[in-house]
Amino acid sequence: MSIVIIRSIMRRPRGLVCIVCSLTLLLSGGAYAQDKTKSGNEAITQLYNAAKKEGTVIIWGPTDAIIYQRMQAYLDKQYPGIKIQHFESIPEPLVQRIIAESQAGKPAPVDIIQSGSLRALRPLIDRDMLATFPGWEKDFGLDAVYANQRFVGAYNLTLPIAYNTKSVTAQEAPKNWEELAEPKWKGRKIIIEARLVPFAMLGTEWGKGKAAELVKKILAQQPLVVQGGTTVANALAGGQVSIAVGTYAYTIERLKKQGAAVDWVPVSPLPVLTSAEGVLKTAPHPNAARFFAGWMGTPEGQNIRYATQGQAMEVGRNAIGNVAERIRSEKPSVILETDKTFASILEIQRELGKLLGALR
């Protein structure tokens, strides 16, 4: 079982300075790729020219459609001539549709498939339906490139322990995963997301047995078990529970901004999912797709994503935003979902699912 753990060798916290720098970079118009072109990176310029000729990039994925409308404005300013067409849906039915249409000899009219986690795109890798593109690493200089250059990371989803600040103080909040099994959390004080992803990811580091033991102990606490990270966050913000596992750090940050009494603990080890984008082999606009996915992975693209979506890479070289800053400052060890780990995560997830009554 291959496990990739990125130990916290992050840079020192820079707080607001970093955000100000990022915004300055964004607003200056001194686009990252333009700098690259100036320094002689002809490959990106050529790719952009080819993308402009294609004129359109079609993206299918879970990101809110309104966010792509905002991104379009930035794209038009920096790289005019490429129109984003977006179809918002969860990845699972999209992946099934792409497979079914491809097998019927009618490839789906899509360039980029995006998912909230690498695992959701696994069926497309298994069927060799995604194109490789070395340029993401070589030309764009991205580090979050996976599965032999078939995926590029779009943003991360950090899965911390979250708590309601009205019912739990920062001192009382669990500082590690094992504390969730303490008697003080008994009786529907905890809510967990039913797919048990954080625990499956912990299992890749701890071993399946230890993760299963922890889940059993938590289930004995009579937690609420719901589907969906947003439902978990809503229950926490609404005061239904004191502690939440299975929602995302960026969701908690967003709720905090809106005035909700919630916060999160960057416990160690900290599971981090990777939202990925892949370009289909049958993409009608392959250059526009490669260019857009690559550009969005650069510091400039990440700033735009963070400004429009509130999400970005939270670990790694191009990480930005509140969550990334907090991870940098508190230095938890991170369990990152990559193409090397998602098979183990799936396997452990299946096993843990049986504890919740899954038939298989």
Next chain:
Amino acid sequence: MLRLCLSKTGVRLPGGRMTVAVDSRNPVVRIRTRPQFSTRSLALILTTGIVSYLVLVPLVMLLYASVKSTEDKLPFESTVTTLGNYVAVFTSPATLPIFLDTFIFTVGSLALGLPAAILLAWLLERTAIPARAWIASLILVPMTIPSLLSAIAWIQLLDPRIGLVNVIFRGATRSSSDTGPFDIYTLTGMCFVQGLRLVPSAYLMIAASFRAMDPSLEEQSAMAGQNVARTTLRVTLPIMRPALLAALIYFIIVVIESFDIPGLLGFSARIRVLSTAIYWATHSEVGLPDYGLASALGAIILVVALILMWIYRRLTLHQERFATVTGKGYRPRQVNLGAWTMPAAVFCWVYVFMAVLLPFAMLVWTSIQPFYAPPSAESLRRATLEGYLNIWQDGSVVRALSNTLVLALVTSVATILLALLVSWFVVRQRPTGASMANYLATVSFLPQCVPSIVIGLALIFVYVRFPIPIYGTLWIIALAMTTRYLAFSSRATTASLIQVHGELEEASQMAGAPWMRTLRRITMPLLAPAMINVFLWVAVHAMQELSMALMLYTPDTVVISTMIWSMWQNGRTADASVLGVVLILLSALLLLGAQAIASRRSARHS
């Protein structure tokens, strides 16, 4: 036997040439009609063909997938045929609790929902309680609240910690506890909410039969000295047997198959039922959906449905006994409840308050909150109407609204026409063609047993290869919904048609009217109450349907239900609730409009 063929004389009867046969040993003249190719035959062939096609495509997919190894594969990709899915279902230690909880959930929900619906239908159709028209319209509104939002509203009301009802109750009783006394995350809580949600659909299925019932038998009972209660128990309800049985059987399957309430309330407390097991097999996020396991579970529901259908047929074998609408004129008698009028009215308004006003108020509350929060003085300060203004900035909302309305209209018209034809052949064909009638009755019921996601996948699989370009259009979603809603529609229209005696149609045909005109001028007007109800039911459900729409929609065919779902998933709870409120208001307008038409029509006929 002497046989006289009169065909040479050109004597014709509707439906074919006539043969008169006289048996010399038994001098009774028998008249046989030899069917010939007519509009009716064509309609029968078309109806059978369309229904078979609509139903068998997903059904074959269900059975096929149930014997395929589909872990990490789609059913049509799998090359391994296996009984492993059934083995997994029947050997898992989780199965017995699932079956047991499903049984309790079904019985509990029906025990609450059906009697309430029957009582409401009787009160609103056969008694003279005040404000009947208002109540009759309002009790249908819960149908318009999407299940997801309805379950969330009930969590806000009955969550043991923050539920408004619990908070008020604890305050009123000065309780020192910070939880309870009511708990929505229990089997009782699930049965309560599911039962309340069943009432409008069951009411629609039953009310039309009450409305169309000739009261002469009840009057005879009253004249014989029986009181209202005894007359209802011994006369009214037995006459209503087909409608009640149809409702019971249909709703048994509906409860077994329904996901939202068990998914949101039951799953939270780890109460698993068959529908949640199917849902988790297809939405577990561990690779591709496990269609094999989901289909094996679906096949079990199919077997239950077939058994129920067989029981239904046995119990309504002599359907002519239940016909109360005959050639004789009648006017349904209004029962005077006397001292019970006010309690009856209170019962109706309590239902309206609990099932309509409370959840709707909670939804409106969520729509004015920047994030999900229970009612409190603090959250009241955060209230904003921004969502109602901002939502229209999203260009796709208007497109989604117009798509949703088109879909609701097309689906309801297609479903009602198909259901009418199915019912006619099931009821009128049974004496001469029992096997065909039974086939249609059974097949039209089966889509209710096929999980929506399997219907969606089957349609993708078939229509992506289909020469007619409906894939990726609204029509494919309409087709999926028509398939899905055929079960309810045909149950409702069949139950009402059984009550209409065939003599009215026979009289029309003897007077020379062709079959189609008889259907249009005699049958359809007599079935109008049921047809209006079915139209409403289908339209409202088509507006909310999510599972199939999620599988089949495209950027051009986005509908409101998928938008609400996406917004909720993306944390835009206020926006999702705003759209929910808009959807409910639209549906309510539709309901009130149709009810007004029905009332005017009823008044004109009276």
